[in-house]
Amino acid sequence: MLIDTTEGTQFEAQDDLSILDSALKSGLVFEYSCKNGQCGVCKTTLLNGEVIELRAQLALSDQEKSDNKILTCCCAAKTSIKIDSTDLSALHGITVKTLPARVSHISYLSEKIVEIRLRLPPTAIFQFVEGQYLDVIWNTIRRSYSIASISADKEITLLIKCFENGQMTDYWFNKVKKNDLLRIEGPKGTFFLRDAQSPLIFLATGTGIAPIKSILNSLEHDSDFQQLHPIMVYWGNRSPEDFVWQASFNKLTVDFYNVLSQPTNDWSGDTGYVQDIALARQHNLDDTVVYACGSNAMIKSAKEQFLACGLDENRFYSDAFVQSF
Ligand code: FES
CATH class of the missing domain: 2.40.30.10 (Translation factors)
Known part of the structure; x- marks a missing residue:
């Protein structure tokens, strides 16, 4: 059985493998993060053909299921199919x-x-x-x-x-x-910087700061990168001692906000949820790209809120830390 994509790539559906794993085995890379149905990053549209569910598609709503949305990490091809997915050439x-x-x-x-x-x-x-x-x-x-x-x-x-x-x-x-x-x-995973020449907002909770630290340090060390737009980081933790990275850059200018979810007596920074604090400060989302990494709850809420404020869905990237089974 064959799997076709709207961009014209075609690959073989491997026995007992999800569409995503079949793609990865064929050398193609589609959007994914958790690989277990929880984050929704691998969501795509089934344009024709039939699939079988290998595991529960937890991140899909009933409405999305009836709109032919599928999670490529949870479904295998039952017949030859066509999906709306893009190979990430980077x-x-x-x-x-x-x-x-x-x-x-x-x-x-x-x-x-x-x-x-x-x-x-x-x-x-x-x-x-x-x-x-x-x-x-x-x-x-x-x-x-x-x-x-x-x-x-x-x-x-x-x-x-x-x-x-x-x-x-x-x-x-x-x-x-x-x-x-x-x-x-x-x-x-496919959480990486797509376009550095846009205003960037990074949202992190807990150790979700790790890939953001990596991305920012790579920009800092990239001699070809010239910063033309603002970069903002909102990092949330439950306890002040968990802000274990004191970011400092020579080349980059980064507005960095540490956000504590529960206020304490000696905390003078922001308190609340990173997505609320970010949205309270950021008014024009036209060209902004948002990268969110951390708890599934933060990512879900941040995506809903940013999209409601006008962010294009294609400008929100996420990497959810979900529980391993
Ligand atoms: S990668 Fe498929 S739901 Fe997370």
């Missing part, structure tokens, strides 16, 4: 690899956040676009983490949050030692 040439990686640095930045650096074998080549994520595999456990470093760095930096009763949390916060041998698989 990711061409980047292949997903599984590589060994040693823990080279462990730093507990707050009670709930640890910074881990991973060193790859000297001969290994691991290319990624800033903003992407990777999977870390320890024993039989696999978890996804956004990359906080840039591709020019020698090591890969991850910012990892503590989750109550998390199996991998137990490893990162109680067991990890320098030189531990892990495996990584990546890069993954």
